[in-house]
């Protein structure tokens with residue numbers, strides 16, 4: 343899995359609610375959290391970690407991700423770490439790879455998978471495209487508010503300079519129960535195939551054996 347999109351992960355109502363809350367929130371210089379690269383590469387704003395304000399927004403996002411089969415069926419999420427940022431006119435984040443571990447001690451998350459959920463519509467800002475470096479070349483992503491882009495934590499990516507308006511987004515990382523991306527891919531494919539068969543032929547006699555093999559493979563490869 344290099345990357346995939348999840349259209350309408352958040353409803354219009356959820357986006358509006360998140361934006362209304364975040365309008366009251368304070369944002370601080372985001373370059374402070376890019377210790378090894380600094381302001382030449384990263385110029386953006388990150389939300390002040392005030393749990394009273396951001397908790398309801400992060401809960402909406404976490405619940406949406408954890409209940410969406412496109413996400414859970416490809417990522418096998420064990421832990422999430424979420425944040426919120428804003429890019430105003432002139433702000434950008436140059437080519438970088440995310441830190442391998444985010445958060446502290448008990449809540450630390452290995453960044454197997456990265457994701458961004460757009461909270462501003464493309465009509466509200468110019469620039470601010472997310473660019474993911476893929477084996478076939480750079481891929482530009484700029485999605486409607488509420489849509490998500492999910493990509494491998496191992497990619498190099500950037501956010502192009504914003505030239506009008508403000509790009510508001512929630513972003514974060516998932517640590518997967520399946521750390522090896524090749525194994526994760528195999529399980530995702532098996533899971534999707536099994537679900538398709540359940541849909542098409544719910545009475546197929548071999549489904550119990552297929553389910554048994556899937557669950558046994560999961561048990562074999564799951565990390566905790």
Ligand SMILES: [Fe+2]
Pocket residue numbers: 438439440499
């Ligand atoms: Fe990043």
